[in-house]
Amino acid sequence: MTEQVVTAPAAASIWSRTSPIAVVFFFITVLRTAINAGWYRIVGIWGAIQAGKASFILPALAVLAMLGIALAILSWWRFRYRLSNNKILIRKGVLQRDQVTIEFSKVQNVRLLEPVYARPFGLALLEIDTAGSARQEVTLGGIDLGLARRLRDRIVGHQDHIDPTMDPEPDVNQSDQATQLLLNRSVKEICIYGLTHNGLFWVAAVIGGIFSQVDEEAWMGPQRLFAWFNVDAWPVWQILGFALLAVCLLPLLSALGAIWRHYDYRLYRRHDVYRRQSGLLSKHDETIKRHKIQAAIWHQNFIAKWFGRVNLKLRQAKAGSADADVPGSRKPSFLVPVLRPQEAASLTSDMLPGLDIEMPSFSRVQRVQYIKKNLLYSWSWVIAMIHLALAFAIGLWTLWLAPLSLLFIAGCLYISWRKLGYAISGDHGLTRTGFVGSKVTIFPLFKVQRIDLRQSPSQRRLGLAHLTFHLASHSITIPYIHLVDAQRIRDLTLYTIESSQQRWF
């Protein structure tokens, strides 16, 4: 494709600034960075206020705020962009000045946001990022909504060129014939999503004790919270009251949060591009191209199971950096919330062409080894630690409870073994994990990037193996699978990859 700077208006080929409203966006960015860097220091401030040393804190905060505003204004002033037909150039940076070039063909993700502060001015935020070994990410804060939409459409390939002079128009995708509305979610359903979402896990973390299926982030939450508020110093009734409040309040808060974020959720499809739109005051608008979907994951935790609903998440190629490991910078995956199982099935087979809607029956892994080895290598340490701690804290007699704990964990592992399963359906692979709820991952075999087979000495003896699929988005391991099956699946996967002519990235 020849490079061609948009010709119509002279304005397009020169460097332009975003709207001054974008200062707000930059200020929020500064604030977020500051909070991410030093949020735990709030504890210190809290302590100082309680100790009556607040006199210097307010002026200090005021100075910091002024500095933040100054930095935001400078960032806005330095941020300039220039559009051409197939790429965007950006100059930015206050101290370190960067020039970034993003070619539209390399873009992985486009998100269009209309934050509450920008909507009265008809402005929007466009987040663009590219994947691959050269990773870049820019946010065009405070550009005209119409321009943002056209830019987005250009990037996802709906339009051949951008014409910045075009008048702001209603969103083309809504009036277009080719665009079809796949589904929308009612407020009630969004509330259910809120309940099935993280919020309640905090409560589970407080109540449920050690063996609940919560990830580390959710765990750290309440612990830090307690550390902040110095709970030890509180009377018992206050702690109980707080716990009760948390139990009642958190579901409400997570439902409200879900409404804020997902109100008026709509999912559109236009040719091979899916687009979701939602938001109460701030509008979010996200697109994903069908061939960029690496895997579809059905999340159904115990609450979702109770409601009989599934949350569908689509995974895209992971961007180059290790950002998936840093909780703060994790980008939400493309979400389709609270689906009925049939909806989830038909939507998934629409998104992953060639997938059979009928759920296959899952094969199980070797039970004894799965339970034994997990107990031995992962859980025995935990149990030993807990019981040693208990023996020190309460008394030696608690060691008699250790076999009971062992039995309990073995029981839990048995339940998780019953959930663990894999299947090959046509040219798609499926895996299922879970404890009370379940997580089903569906991926086209031809999108597998690399496939590993690992064997420990005992697995070699018993004819078992761990099989790992490395997708561009994440890796999936089937543990303690029979070697014969593992080899057959591997051979089939390699065959599918090598004989496939489809686009995978």
Added chain:
Amino acid sequence: MSFSNLLIATDQIPSASELEFTPMAGNYRKEVLTQQLIIWGIFLLLSVVPWIAVSKPESLKAWLALLPLGPLLLGTMATAFSYRAAQVRGFLLREHDIAYRTGLIFRKVIFLAFNRIQHIEISQGPLQRKFGLASLKCFTAGGISVDMKIDGLSKNDAQSLRQLILAKIGGALGPGNLTHSQIDAYSDRPIRSDSQSA
């Protein structure tokens, strides 16, 4: 076993399990040996230092004389282990993919299809240069980490392997498949400009 959903008759799919892996270059074992000797030699030297530095009391000095036994023992074990592990390593080249086998105790076999390789690199450390060896690194999409790093190839093998893979990638770029520019789009080091006629 229990899964039976295959659409294609299994005997038509080429099986990768009964194939012979090519062992690494003969010099690779020497390189591993030298590397281990250097590392443990340094530890050995360091472990003698306390014995030289301390002169009194005599009893302590006598104990310190035993200190080099640690690196000696550990070093012997580690060296023997690495040497055996180097013998186990091997690679396998097929028409459409490449495999690499590692691990003495925990065996691991990685398979990589040529039409998923984003770019490849050859690297050579000082010791490798000494022994005329090189490592071949293959990268796929979705990560900055190396997907397959084949150590212990002779320099010539590494280069011809690279040429071969580049040619295979080039061959995969037929109609209906990824174009050169699409592959370039995700790579710092575009494969196209990298490849020579093979």
